[in-house]
Amino acid sequence: MVGPRIVSETYSSTLAPNWIRRTAEGLFSVLFPSDCRICGLPLLNISRLPVCPDCLAQIHPIRGKVCSICGERVLSVYAHTEDDGLRRCPVCRRVERPFARAIAYGSYDGSLRELIHLLKYNGVRPAADVLGRMLAQAFAALEASFEHTTVLVVPVPLYKGKRRQRGFNQAELVAQAALKRYSGHLQIAPGILQRVRDTHSQIGLTSHQRRENMRGAFAVGCAAEVTGREVLLVDDVYTTGTTVAECARVLVRAGAARVWVATVARTLKLASNEQGFETPESQSLPQEDQLEENLEPAVLRQ
Ligand SMILES: [Zn+2]
Numbered sequence: 464m465v466g467p468r469i470v471s472e473t474y475s476s477t478l479a480p481n482w483i484r485r486t487a488e489g490l491f492s493v494l495f496p497s498d499c500r501i502c503g504l505p506l507l508n509i510s511r512l513p514v515c516p517d518c519l520a521q522i523h524p525i526r527g528k529v530c531s532i533c534g535e536r537v538l539s540v541y542a543h544t545e546d547d548g549l550r551r552c553p554v555c556r557r558v559e560r561p562f563a564r565a566i567a568y569g570s571y572d573g574s575l576r577e578l579i580h581l582l583k584y585n586g587v588r589p590a591a592d593v594l595g596r597m598l599a600q601a602f603a604a605l606e607a608s609f610e611h612t613t614v615l616v617v618p619v620p621l622y623k624g625k626r627r628q629r630g631f632n633q634a635e636l637v638a639q640a641a642l643k644r645y646s647g648h649l650q651i652a653p654g655i656l657q658r659v660r661d662t663h664s665q666i667g668l669t670s671h672q673r674r675e676n677m678r679g680a681f682a683v684g685c686a687a688e689v690t691g692r693e694v695l696l697v698d699d700v701y702t703t704g705t706t707v708a709e710c711a712r713v714l715v716r717a718g719a720a721r722v723w724v725a726t727v728a729r730t731l732k733l734a735s736n737e738q739g740f741e742t743p744e745s746q747s748l749p750q751e752d753q754l755e756e757n758l759e760p761a762v763l764r765q
């Protein structure tokens with residue numbers, strides 16, 4: 464197969480003017496598929512999303528038992544459900560989260576992480592459709608918990624400077640794509656929550672620093688719009704949970720009846736396997752301070 468790279472080499476080795484070379488390259492990139500942006504192998508079909516079927520097939524929902532509240536994977540000693548039918552990780556046993564439940568479709572690694580990066584950092588917008596399909600499954604998993612007929616979908620906002628720079632808010636694109644595939648009563652309300660202050664990267668910060676970093680970053684424009692409403696907060700990734708926890712806190716303070724969280728992916732601290740998660744004998748229980756990382760400023764359970 465003649466690929467665009469071969470053609471450009473042929474042209475550049477002759478004395479073809481630059482504009483001819485650029486036009487030829489442009490034409491070939493439309494007529495002939497490029498390489499998969501994840502594994503680098505040539506794509507066999509033309510697709511709006513430059514990712515091969517094998518890479519997409521590697522993405523799957525989180526396997527094994529997870530905490531009903533925060534979605535973190537739980538060790539088998541915590542796998543039993545409590546009296547209210549919910550399974551809680553050690554952190555959620557001790558503290559109350561500002562959101563009712565957080566659900567993620569997949570683990571934030573491998574192809575799923577790459578796909579999210581393609582959308583977010585490389586502007587490959589067709590990735591939003593695939594990610595939206597996954598998010599719709601997270602919506603469906605939460606559906607039974609909704610109490611009201613219509614739930615407000617609120618994408619985690621970007622600060623206006625960052626949005627301008629990126630050209631879009633990935634959480635909003637993915638939420639819109641998910642709603643196209645979801646038949647429940649959800650109503651998107653992107654303007655309700657605003658990011659009123661820019662925040663630094665959360666990487667390398669302690670849990671205390673992360674909370675300080677987020678404090679005052681979000682605000683609800685019109686409290687009347689959320690008062691008494693159930694809100695489904697949407698983001699691409701749940702990492703430490705600090706961002707969604709701060710958003711949830713602000714929404715509850717503005718009068719929201721309950722806040723749910725759905726993300727495409729989640730950082731999981733514990734590895735899983737195909738059969739479901741079990742504790743290998745060599746693996747010790749996580750240290751309390753590691754779990755503490757996930758703590759939000761929350762009320763300790765009495
Ligand atoms: Zn691939």
Ligand SMILES: [Zn+2]
Nearest residue numbers: 530533552555
């Ligand atoms: Zn939990």
